[in-house]
Amino acid sequence: MPDAPDVPTSVRVALAHAAVQRLADEAGADVLHIKGPAVAPGLRPWKSSGSDVDVLVRPAHVEALMAVLADHGWRSETTFESGSAFDHAANLFHPGWGMLDVHRLYPGMEADPAGAFAVLWDRRGSTDIAHVPCVVPDPLAQSLVLLLHAARTPTGGVHPDIGPNWTQRAEAERAAIRDLAARTGATVGLAAATGDLAAHAGTPEAALWEVFTGDGDRLDEWRARWRAARGPRAKASVAVRSLGVNRYYLEQKLGHPPSRREVAVEGVRRFAQLGGALGRRAAGVVRR
Structure with a gap:
């Protein structure tokens, strides 16, 4: 598909969903479309x-x-390991279709990604996007996905997805979402979304969610990623990446591919940021 800057974003995104579904079918890959036009009516305000x-x-x-x-x-823009704090998605770009996030797991369901996917797949439905049947989670599973996303998206207040997917749902529906969260390993993530994270305070599973739902800084995030990482190999990976520069996100920030000098400057800035966080932490200890 040639570049088409005059095509409305909503049309391009719908066509891209359809294209990805066709390619997944070609590859024999099971995929679930989440967010955007895949969301059931009424679940987003x-x-x-x-x-x-x-x-x-x-x-x-x-x-x-x-x-x-x-x-x-x-074209791959980020790897799964560099895409987020949860190592969950790779970002890809197509000159005609735009951006695609391929999730190998969903944040909050990372303890057993294969098992969680199987649970969601068993509850799958289908919706036509650009006249192509696309596989989607059922509405309750979509609510869980949106709630987990809301829990890691700072808004300065209550995320607008919380209402239609939790507080405005009947108690029986909330109980069903809690059960689904338990079956997919997302109990702690759901607690973060619904204001019950204190019940899991101090656990490795809660560490990252505490950063997202609180006012933690980058040092808090990397400490949490270290605590949440399972095994020496995963912890070593976190330690190495905490010192590196994510070239993709730097490119998004600059608006152009970064030069070696710009990568070096960003590296210095990151070390300075780390030093500032450590300094504030030390000052806080002194004040206490």
Whole structure:
């Protein structure tokens, strides 16, 4: 598809969802479309098509999906390890379709990604996007996905997704979402979304959510990532990446591919930021 800057974002996103579904079918990969036009009516308080495509893929099918996407012009912008604090999604770009986030797991369900996907897949439905049947989670599972997303999205107040997906739902529906969270390993993430995180305070599972729902800084985030990492290899990976510069996010910030000098400057800035956080932490200890 050629570049088409005059195509409305909502149309481009819908067409991209359809294209990704066709490629997933070609690869024999199970994917669930989440967010944007895949969301069931009434679950978001505003009409939002999103600006990119989000799919959750069965972990065993990640390699096959990524291969077919690469064969059809999708370029990797970030790896799974560099895309987020949860190491959950790779960002891809296509000159015609735009951005795509391929989730190998969903934040909050990372303890057993394959098991969590199987639970969601068993409850799957279908919705037509750009006249292509796309596989989606059922409405209660969509609510859980939106609540977990809200828990890690600072808004300065109550996230607008909380109302239609939790507080405005009947108690029986909330109980069903709690049960689904338990079955997918998302109990702590759901607690973060619904204001019950204190019940899990001090646990490694709660560490990252405490940063997102509080006023933690980057040092708090990396400490939490270290605590949440399972095993020496994962902890070593966190330690190495905490000192590196994410070139993709730096490019988004600058508006152009960063030069070596710009990467070096960003590295210095990160060390200065770390030093400032450590200084504030030390000053806080002194004051106490």
